[in-house]
Structures are given as structure tokens and as C-alpha cells.
Amino acid sequence: MGIIERRGEIMNLLHGSGGVLGNMHFTLDGSDDPSNVLNLMALDAYVSGAQPHAVVRALDMVADDVDLIPEGGSLVRSISGASFLQLVTGDDWTLRTQRWRDGSGQAVVTAVTRERAEEIAAYLTDRTGSVEEVGEDKVDMGFWYRSARGPFRSTRSISAPRWPEIERNYSSSAGSALGKLMATQASDVAGRLVLFHGPPGTGKTTALRALAREWAPWCQVDTVLDPEAFFADPSYLMEVIIGSEMDLVLDADLNPDEPRRGHWRLMVLEDCDELIRGEAKEASGQSLARLLNLTDGLLGQGREIMVAITTNERLDRLHPAVVRPGRCLAQIEVGALSALESSDWLGGDPVREPMTLAELYARRGGTDPTTTEAPIPQQQIGQYL
Incomplete structure (x- = not known):
């Protein structure tokens, strides 16, 4: 409003002398x-x-x-x-x-x-909200994005498998590392960054969904849908950090009889190649610095927050500051299954070279992308129709 008058009682309240706030008087101007x-x-x-x-x-x-x-x-x-x-x-x-x-x-x-x-x-x-209830095969996940009126968080119940159900979808090395990560508890957290790197179609997103379910008792998992804007805008970043903390505190106060999930939060950023590759500092300005500050800098101090990033880049192409020792809780290459592992996954069908999870599902479904179809026979050119 243009001018708000409350009979001087606001000043009394600010100075600690108490008083009753009521019978508000206000004036309107052309901006109202x-x-x-x-x-x-x-x-x-x-x-x-x-x-x-x-x-x-x-x-x-x-x-x-x-x-x-x-x-x-x-x-x-x-x-x-x-x-x-x-x-x-x-x-x-x-x-x-x-x-x-x-x-x-x-x-x-x-x-x-x-x-x-x-x-x-x-x-x-x-x-309001979704009528779908969280079942045994689902987990609640938050989704952050910047709308026209500022940062907004939407909650969805997503399908999330148990880790033992999908373990065979990963190579022996990746499966072993992922298994240790799935078993991590709040007291085991050392680094604040979880990094999954590897080619497309290897199951990185599926592993994150399983992680959200395995960590559900002690960690809230949120996905940031616009990571470029998230790290480019300090107000967006702070709103997400502080807003999420308030949501957890409020939820604990309103539901004291329900098991508490804990204070830990995992922010998921998918396909952030530009943010963490070697030339990220020059390409994205302060975004990389804010990411690192959130994981183990002043911004992250006193906050139980982790960041999970997926990227298709090779490890040797990532910025050294991202992969330095001590920063990552887990740094896992999620690659293709070997020919032997792929053959075992297919139930014994012969496989000559490594295959990604997407290729394995395609082959089992009858749409093997590695199969070369016979060329279409050459037709003689006829008259116009």
C-alpha cells in the first residue's frame, strides 16, 4: 500500500514495549x-x-x-x-x-x-495434489524449477526400484561401487558430491532413482530441472537451500509421530556436462565456483546437503577441482557391460562386444540397434504417377 498507519503501535512493538496491533488504517495510491x-x-x-x-x-x-x-x-x-x-x-x-x-x-x-x-x-x-499414494515401489521426489514468480518446488511420487532388483544391469566394477553407495548411511557421509559419469544409455538415472529409495529413511532427494539457472542466479540458489530446510523442519513439527527422514538432502543435477567439464570456469563464469562452494565451501557449512551430478563426459575431461580427492562421496563410472556380462544378461545369447543397458533392452525387445538391416533392393525408375 502507499502508506500504512497503525497508530504508532508498530514502533512500540519494535522497541519491545508490546502493544496491540489492530484497526489497521491504510491509504491507497495509483500503484495499488x-x-x-x-x-x-x-x-x-x-x-x-x-x-x-x-x-x-x-x-x-x-x-x-x-x-x-x-x-x-x-x-x-x-x-x-x-x-x-x-x-x-x-x-x-x-x-x-x-x-x-x-x-x-x-x-x-x-x-x-x-x-x-x-x-x-x-x-x-x-x-489438491496428486491422488496417487506412495506405494512400496515408489518414493517421493521434489522437482525444483524457476517459474515466472520465482523458484518453485513440486513433489511427485516416482517409480524407484530396489538396488538388488537392478544390480545385474551394471558392470561388475560399477555394480560394486554403486552397491557401497546404496548402503551409505548418514553417519558415513564424508564428501558432499556424488558423480556418475559414462556414455548415454548406461543406467545413470535408474541408479539415482534406486538411490532415492535406498536413502529415503534419512535423505530427501530433489531434482533441479534447470541447473544452469540454479547456479547462475544466487537468489534461486539460496531460496532452494533455505526453503528446503524450512520444509523439512516444518514437516517434522507437523508430523511428530511419523518417522523423521532426517536433515540430509541430495540435490540431483542431470546431464551437467557444461558445468563441470575442464573449460567450465571460462564457459559458465561463477556457476562452477558456486557448485564447489555448495559442496564444501562456506555456502555448504552447517548444512547437511549433497549434490549428485550425472554427465556423459569422460573423467579426464572434467574440471580437476570437481574430481579432486576428498570432494566426492562417490565417483562412479557407469559404463557398458562387457561382452560376457551382456551375454549373461541376455540369458546366454552370444555377444561379441560390450553393450550399454539401453542396447541390451533394445535387443531383448527385438529392436537391436547393432543389427544391420539388409539394404532395400534398387528399383528401376518408372514413369510419373
């Missing part, structure tokens, strides 16, 4: 719009102290036709535009909801008690 008014009205009971407890929730996958008015609530204001806002009040609570065109949203609830605020918030989260 209806959303400013709605936002102030939503906070009136909170400012006055009538509803001293507030809960903020991010909403995921909000359908256009979903009703976000809890039982007993009355719609006070609504705004339609780039987003849809509603102000709803009940006997002892106030709710402001906002939904954007991409299906995401936010809810701010104030109430006379924390329990009442959580009850209203739970009503909203139950009516």
Missing part, C-alpha cells in the same frame, strides 16, 4: 491494485492478535474446478487474472488462497489456535 487490499484484509485478524497463529502451505496440482472453501467459510473477496485469489473467513479462522495457471498455488491460514489453522490447511492439501 485489488490484490493489495485482499492481502491486507487477510492479515487483519493476525495483526490485531485475534488470530495469532498462521500456517503457510504450497499447493500442488490445483484443478481449476476444485473448491477451496472449507465448511463454514464465507467468500469475502475474489480476484481473477494472471492468478485466482480468494479471501474466505470462518468463525475463528481466515484463509487466503492463490492459484496460478500452471496448477500450483499457495494458502495462508490464520486462526485462534495452531490446531485450528492446521485443520484448515489440511483440508486444502487433501483437495
Whole structure:
């Protein structure tokens, strides 16, 4: 708003002398719009102290036709535009909801008690998001991206195999290293960087999904969909780091009876060749420096956070600072299976040379990319049709 007056009570509060904040007075100028008014009205009971407890929730996958008015609530204001806002009040609570065109949203609830605020918030989260429940073969994974209004995190339940189910998909050397990584516990973490390198089609992403499931009891795994923007924009980077920490703390407070996942987080960055190859410092400016700072620099101090990177580059083409001793918790080459391992994977079919996992699945499915098809017979040129 242009000027907000609260009868001098804000200054008293800032100086620690207490006071009651209520009966807000404000003036409007040409820069204000209806959303400013709605936002102030939503906070009136909170400012006055009538509803001293507030809960903020991010909403995921909000359908256009979903009703976000809890039982007993009355719609006070609504705004339609780039987003849809509603102000709803009940006997002892106030709710402001906002939904954007991409299906995401936010809810701010104030109430006379924390329990009442959580009850209203739970009503909203139950009516939004995916209806799919996490099964035994799935794990919750977060997905970060920068939207038009800033960093946003969406949660999805993804299919994730157990490591013993897919171990034979990897060569003996890669399988041994991956097995040790899968068995890692929070107390075993030394380095903060997990690096999977190798040619396309060797199963790096599948291994990460299995890792998310094996580490689920103590580590939250999030994927950054736009890693270039993530490291190029300090505000995006800090929002993800601090925002994720707050989500974990809030989840622990709201669900004290559920097993805690722990404070560790793993940020997954896929196909980041440009970020970590030898000439990355010149090509991507400060992005490489911020990555290294996050893993073991000042930015990473005091935070239980790891970074997992997949790349198609060979190890000798990566920046020396990335692969130096002590930085990596695991540095694993995920390559093709040998001819003998490939033959065993196919159930004894003869194989003459190493094959990637993608090639093995293609061959088993009848679309072997290594098979050369017979050329099409040459046809004589006829008359025009």
C-alpha cells in the first residue's frame, strides 16, 4: 500500500514495549491494485492478535474446478487474472488462497489456535495434489524449477526400484561401487558430491532413482530441472537451500509421530556436462565456483546437503577441482557391460562386444540397434504417377 498507519503501535512493538496491533488504517495510491487490499484484509485478524497463529502451505496440482472453501467459510473477496485469489473467513479462522495457471498455488491460514489453522490447511492439501499414494515401489521426489514468480518446488511420487532388483544391469566394477553407495548411511557421509559419469544409455538415472529409495529413511532427494539457472542466479540458489530446510523442519513439527527422514538432502543435477567439464570456469563464469562452494565451501557449512551430478563426459575431461580427492562421496563410472556380462544378461545369447543397458533392452525387445538391416533392393525408375 502507499502508506500504512497503525497508530504508532508498530514502533512500540519494535522497541519491545508490546502493544496491540489492530484497526489497521491504510491509504491507497495509483500503484495499488485489488490484490493489495485482499492481502491486507487477510492479515487483519493476525495483526490485531485475534488470530495469532498462521500456517503457510504450497499447493500442488490445483484443478481449476476444485473448491477451496472449507465448511463454514464465507467468500469475502475474489480476484481473477494472471492468478485466482480468494479471501474466505470462518468463525475463528481466515484463509487466503492463490492459484496460478500452471496448477500450483499457495494458502495462508490464520486462526485462534495452531490446531485450528492446521485443520484448515489440511483440508486444502487433501483437495489438491496428486491422488496417487506412495506405494512400496515408489518414493517421493521434489522437482525444483524457476517459474515466472520465482523458484518453485513440486513433489511427485516416482517409480524407484530396489538396488538388488537392478544390480545385474551394471558392470561388475560399477555394480560394486554403486552397491557401497546404496548402503551409505548418514553417519558415513564424508564428501558432499556424488558423480556418475559414462556414455548415454548406461543406467545413470535408474541408479539415482534406486538411490532415492535406498536413502529415503534419512535423505530427501530433489531434482533441479534447470541447473544452469540454479547456479547462475544466487537468489534461486539460496531460496532452494533455505526453503528446503524450512520444509523439512516444518514437516517434522507437523508430523511428530511419523518417522523423521532426517536433515540430509541430495540435490540431483542431470546431464551437467557444461558445468563441470575442464573449460567450465571460462564457459559458465561463477556457476562452477558456486557448485564447489555448495559442496564444501562456506555456502555448504552447517548444512547437511549433497549434490549428485550425472554427465556423459569422460573423467579426464572434467574440471580437476570437481574430481579432486576428498570432494566426492562417490565417483562412479557407469559404463557398458562387457561382452560376457551382456551375454549373461541376455540369458546366454552370444555377444561379441560390450553393450550399454539401453542396447541390451533394445535387443531383448527385438529392436537391436547393432543389427544391420539388409539394404532395400534398387528399383528401376518408372514413369510419373
